[in-house]
Amino acid sequence: MSRPVLEFVDVIHEYPGSPPVRALDHVTLTVSAGEWVAIVGPSGSGKSTLLNLMGALDQPTTGTVRIDGHDLAGLDDEQLSALRGRALGFVFQSFHLLAGMTALENVATALVYRGVPAAERRERAAAAMSRVGLGHRIGHRPAQLSGGESQRVAIARALVGAPSLVLADEPTGNLDSRTGEEIMGLFQELHREGTTLVLITHDQGIAAAAPRRVGIRDGKIVVSTRDGVTV
Amino acid sequence: MTAPLVAPSTDESRSPAPVPRSVLTPRDALALGVQGLRGRRGRALLTSVGIAIGIAAIVAVIGISASSKANVLAVLDRLGTNYLTITPGQTLGSDEQAQLPPESVGRLSLLDHVQSVAATAQLGVTVRRTDVVPATNTKGTVVLAAEPDLLSTLNGRLRGGRWLDATPRDYPTVVLGVTAASRQGVDLSAGGQLVWIGDQWFAVVGILDEMPLAPELDNAALISTAVATQKFGYQGSPTTVYLRTSPADINGVRDVAAATADPVSPQEVDVTRPSDAIEARAATDSAFTTLLLGLGGVALLVGGVGIANVMVISVLERRGEIGVRRALGATRRHIRTQFLVEALVQAALGGLAGVLLGGAITVGYGLSMGWPIDLPVVGLAGGILAALVVGGVAGLYPASRAARLEPAQAVRPS
Numbered sequence: 001m002s003r004p005v006l007e008f009v010d011v012i013h014e015y016p017g018s019p020p021v022r023a024l025d026h027v028t029l030t031v032s033a034g035e036w037v038a039i040v041g042p043s044g045s046g047k048s049t050l051l052n053l054m055g056a057l058d059q060p061t062t063g064t065v066r067i068d069g070h071d072l073a074g075l076d077d078e079q080l081s082a083l084r085g086r087a088l089g090f091v092f093q094s095f096h097l098l099a100g101m102t103a104l105e106n107v108a109t110a111l112v113y114r115g116v117p118a119a120e121r122r123e124r125a126a127a128a129m130s131r132v133g134l135g136h137r138i139g140h141r142p143a144q145l146s147g148g149e150s151q152r153v154a155i156a157r158a159l160v161g162a163p164s165l166v167l168a169d170e171p172t173g174n175l176d177s178r179t180g181e182e183i184m185g186l187f188q189e190l191h192r193e194g195t196t197l198v199l200i201t202h203d204q205g206i207a208a209a210a211p212r213r214v215g216i217r218d219g220k221i222v223v224s225t226r227d228g229v230t231v
Numbered sequence: 232m233t234a235p236l237v238a239p240s241t242d243e244s245r246s247p248a249p250v251p252r253s254v255l256t257p258r259d260a261l262a263l264g265v266q267g268l269r270g271r272r273g274r275a276l277l278t279s280v281g282i283a284i285g286i287a288a289i290v291a292v293i294g295i296s297a298s299s300k301a302n303v304l305a306v307l308d309r310l311g312t313n314y315l316t317i318t319p320g321q322t323l324g325s326d327e328q329a330q331l332p333p334e335s336v337g338r339l340s341l342l343d344h345v346q347s348v349a350a351t352a353q354l355g356v357t358v359r360r361t362d363v364v365p366a367t368n369t370k371g372t373v374v375l376a377a378e379p380d381l382l383s384t385l386n387g388r389l390r391g392g393r394w395l396d397a398t399p400r401d402y403p404t405v406v407l408g409v410t411a412a413s414r415q416g417v418d419l420s421a422g423g424q425l426v427w428i429g430d431q432w433f434a435v436v437g438i439l440d441e442m443p444l445a446p447e448l449d450n451a452a453l454i455s456t457a458v459a460t461q462k463f464g465y466q467g468s469p470t471t472v473y474l475r476t477s478p479a480d481i482n483g484v485r486d487v488a489a490a491t492a493d494p495v496s497p498q499e500v501d502v503t504r505p506s507d508a509i510e511a512r513a514a515t516d517s518a519f520t521t522l523l524l525g526l527g528g529v530a531l532l533v534g535g536v537g538i539a540n541v542m543v544i545s546v547l548e549r550r551g552e553i554g555v556r557r558a559l560g561a562t563r564r565h566i567r568t569q570f571l572v573e574a575l576v577q578a579a580l581g582g583l584a585g586v587l588l589g590g591a592i593t594v595g596y597g598l599s600m601g602w603p604i605d606l607p608v609v610g611l612a613g614g615i616l617a618a619l620v621v622g623g624v625a626g627l628y629p630a631s632r633a634a635r636l637e638p639a640q641a642v643r644p645s
């Protein structure tokens with residue numbers, strides 16, 4: 001099997017409180033390069049918590065999380081930030097585009113913290129915009145884009161740095177079903193081109209598009225299938 | 232640009248390629264700061280106003296007082312600083328006013344390095360516009376007997392008319408100081424004018440210009456010593472002796488002037504250098520200046536609080552942006568830098584506007600007063616610097632709040 005991009009070993013995550021909320025309970029999971037994984041579960045099951053750990057945005061309470069071979073436990077803020085910027089691409093449910101910038105500048109921002117020179121940032125951002133089918137919208141501001149276009153810009157921003165892993169939390173949650181299908185089509189293409197994808201959804205129908213499905217409930221993994229076969 | 236590498240993972244089974252550190256070049260940091268403000272142009276403008284007013288007030292105060300000093304120095308340069316004024320002091324052992332001996336003028340004029348000597352003597356008579364004005368209504372104008380060379384000794388100028396001379400006329404003549412002329416309502420351009428001195432009419436033949444080195448002449452009516460002796464029984468005991476010396480030797484003359492004027496009781500003679508007093512007055516900042524500086528400081532402080540306030544709100548509003556940037560690789564330090572630069576850019580804009588405004592006020596005021604304009608570069612640079620310091624301090628708290636946000640919290644949909 002190919003190189004693991006993401007490894008969870010016996011991960012517990014608790015939010016502080018009395019009693020503490022156990023959002024992830026003994027999760028063990030491996031995602032390999034080139035895989036497309038859909039994580040499905042009802043509201044409050046721990047999907048976003050799982051994604052935060054996958055994205056090095058948070059640390060596990062106990063257990064081991066490795067991204068691209070780097071154990072999060074040994075990393076400080078500088079190193080975690082570097083890992084996010086280099087190895088990961090994020091797509092959020094609410095797009096999170098920066099309102100004061102054009103679509104192109106939004107995409108190019110993903111390369112700022114890598115020290116890429118401004119001219120090269122622009123070129124690569126334009127290429128990523130074309131890749132998601134928005135080559136004609138580069139000068140538009142987020143307020144001038146439809147929801148589907150906004151999410152495409154966000155996907156271009158996640159892809160422009162050629163990350164090892166793209167993480168998407170309910171990427172179609174704010175879109176109508178038709179636009180949502182178009183976005184899923186784009187993910188399908190990216191997967192075929194070799195992008196490693198983890199997609200979070202509470203919608204079984206959307207999850208059905210992914211070859212690998214992981215079901216989560218009350219912080220525990222309850223099903224894990226690849227091409228219909230339990231793994 | 233070579234970025235330092237982070238330490239490899241502690242995992243022993245694999246050795247993942249080290250991840251290069253995130254960077255934020257100064258140029259990108261500045262661009263981010265400007266970008267952040269462009270999105271909130273109106274708000275940024277209003278916030279900068281406080282800083283601008285504060286800096287403008289401070290720069291204007293510094294510029295105006297520097298120009299005023301430059302003016303004083305220019306005036307002194309024109310008039311010369313080689314003057315001494317000799318007046319009677321206190322009699323020892325009593326509060327009585329001492330008197331200068333009548334021969335003092337003659338003796339002083341014999342001193343080495345003295346170029347010119349002239350004296351005035353206050354007369355016990357009053358000047359009034361007409362004979363029907365009551366004797367108590369003098370408007371502060373004093374009547375002085377003056378020697379003919381007083382004007383040349385003091386390098387003085389006439390605003391109009393001519394100086395006292397011996398030409399015979401219908402009336403005895405008088406020259407008024409500039410303040411005396413305006414207080415008594417005498418205007419030579421309206422034709423020949425008479426004033427009532429003692430118990431007779433005098434013709435006003437001239438009006439003096441301002442006398443910065445002898446301000447006591449501004450509100451005086453000057454008649455010649457000859458007329459004073461003839462009409463009012465003047466005895467020849469001067470109340471003020473003006474000395475002009477060669478510039479290099481003024482201190483030597485100053486040391487011996489008292490003993491020369493009155494060898495019997497030199498301690499009862501006061502010797503002053505009027506240019507000293509003018510310089511000292513120019514150098515001391517008036518209470519008004521201090522007040523304006525204080526107000527400028529308060530405006531600056533309020534401006535700083537305004538920036539801090541707006542930035543705190545901005546950090547709350549931009550939680551999502553902070554989250555996205557953290558997800559894109561920004562470290563806490565980069566977020567702090569971004570918000571700090573935003574505060575600095577805002578303050579610098581206010582500071583620049585303030586310096587321009589303060590400079591314009593200085594030039595405008597200086598021109599209206601006919602002063603030479605002096606805008607100290609230190610004051611201008613200091614204005615910008617003060618604005619930056621205020622902006623930096625104001626931005627510190629909001630910037631560290633932005634940096635402290637946990638990335639997982641920041642990316643949560645609001």
Ligand SMILES: Nc1ncnc2c1ncn2[C@@H]1O[C@H](COP(=O)(O)OP(=O)(O)OP(=O)(O)O)[C@@H](O)[C@H]1O
Pocket residue numbers: 015016021022023041042043044045046047048049050202
């Ligand atoms: N910051 C937090 N502090 C305390 N509890 C939290 C926090 N975030 C999430 N939780 C709790 O952890 C559990 C899992 O939350 P999580 O957001 O991961 O669920 P989710 O599967 O993403 O749900 P949804 O589909 O509604 O987004 C929930 O019980 C939630 O209340």
Ligand SMILES: [Mg+2]
Pocket residue numbers: 047048049
């Ligand atoms: Mg969620």
